[in-house]
Amino acid sequence: MTDRDFRNAFHAHKDVLYRFVCRMTGSANGAEDIVQECFLALWRKPGAYDPNRGTLRAFLLGIARNLVLKQWRDHHPHDLIDEDTSFCEPIDVLGQERAETVKRAVQMLPPSQREAIILAEYEELTLEEIALVTESAVSSVKSRLHRARANLRRMLAPLLEERGSVYGTR
């Protein structure tokens, strides 16, 4: 990988990586550290990226995801990353900004559901791309997305109902 290729890759993918890590960790400073690490990893070992296996964006998101989960494991050594039975209680939305409430709800999801919902809803990756990033089967991704949406609906129920009454949807 030439210097020019690396710069092109950086400018093409830095924003998607930064937003993903920001949403996963909830920390802007931490996100900068992790995104920097991702690009350093690419610079040090460009041969690790195989274009036949997927896009460079998916490859870089995969590195970012591994770094985020490593950090999460360091801080939560006894929690499971993939909690199939996780059940998130509704959030008390009184006195909170809507955006802040959504942020809080997304960050309360278990990491495997959180990464799936962020990649699907915010970065608009396909199921296949998410499967590649998370090194999972497409069926697992579908299942995580389903659980994540169910949890979010439950946590954000007051806001969804409020919006439904205002805009007259369902």
Next chain:
Amino acid sequence: MGPGDDPRLKRLLTEWQVPNAPDTLDQRVFGQPTSWWRILVTSRVRVPLPVALAVSVLLVWLATVAVRDHVPDVQPTGTTYDLRGFQPVNSVKVRIERSSDAIP
């Protein structure tokens, strides 16, 4: 994206926006922009050892040849004398004069 999509939930989720990567990230990855003179002073060029040795030997040889072939072109300065036909005197007569005899 699929059958699990919920438009209301989708709309609500978009209310949480995150900014793009800040410019400081560029600086962290690529470092501060450097001036041309700093690049000139601190740049390094990687040369294979055999090439470096060959260039060194060539430079030494060129310097040796240059020194050996250099003929100093020294011009005599001042008056020149031609000693052809010079005959030394047969006898030397020495006369000592006192200072009082000296011509004023």
